[in-house]
Amino acid sequence: MIIDVHTHLSTREQWGKVFVEAFDRGYTGYTGIDLEVTPEIHWEAVAAVSRAIVFGINSIALGMHTPNDAIAAYAKAHPEKIIGFMSIDPNDPAALDELDRCVNDLVLKGIKMSPVYQHYDPNGDKARRVHRRAEELGLPILTHAAYHIIANTPMEWANPLLYDPVAREFPNLKIILAHIGLPWYTDAMVMIRKHPNVFADVSGGVPLRPWWGYQALAFCHENRVMHKLLFGSDFPIATIEETIDALRTANRFAEGTGMPQVPAEDIEDLIHRDSLSLLGLD
């Protein structure tokens, strides 16, 4: 059984002009990635996994808007496979009302958050009220604790270490640091080793940056935190197949050298991790 904890469902229009322009400049030219994801495209993309967590991103600052209702409708159409997460913007004055609506009316199971895209301090009062409610309701958060190339994004709120005070204040809140903190995998490792309810997903970073990905995996293995890494693709940024292939071939950099190998069984355990039970979602 393979569970993908990180997939997107947004059209180019819903990603918003600022994000799409930056992405096209920084990635599409050399990767050919198409940001357009409809329910039909998403459904085809997740054929290889048993379960997939899906979300959009809502950001007042960047003009990103995927209605939580659209995520809920898609999840409801495929209850055996799709788990919908809401996107809540802490800068929205009605953030907690929307959170409650997403839980009670839309039956969404977690929250996608992003200090970088949504322009908020993870330790500020606006974020703390969302984190507090999420902990109370048992909703895991998946947060983009990683960099981005959009010029108008606050990198001072991107680093995984910012979640140390969050995890201390809300020790029962399940937190997934996306992309192993790309590029700060050392800081992501500190968080997942230190806090029982903090995890990291391997999405995006490993297939798109294989040398960086190998180093991140080798470092996590050396520090005995492989069991805290969750499988995720970040579709459409990478496909599930590309991500599995990148994980299984990560050790090629070490072949014929003295550099450490990540045991193949640890890689397979990561690919087949039962992340839903770790997140309290099964």
Ligand SMILES: [Zn+2]
């Ligand atoms: Zn993502």
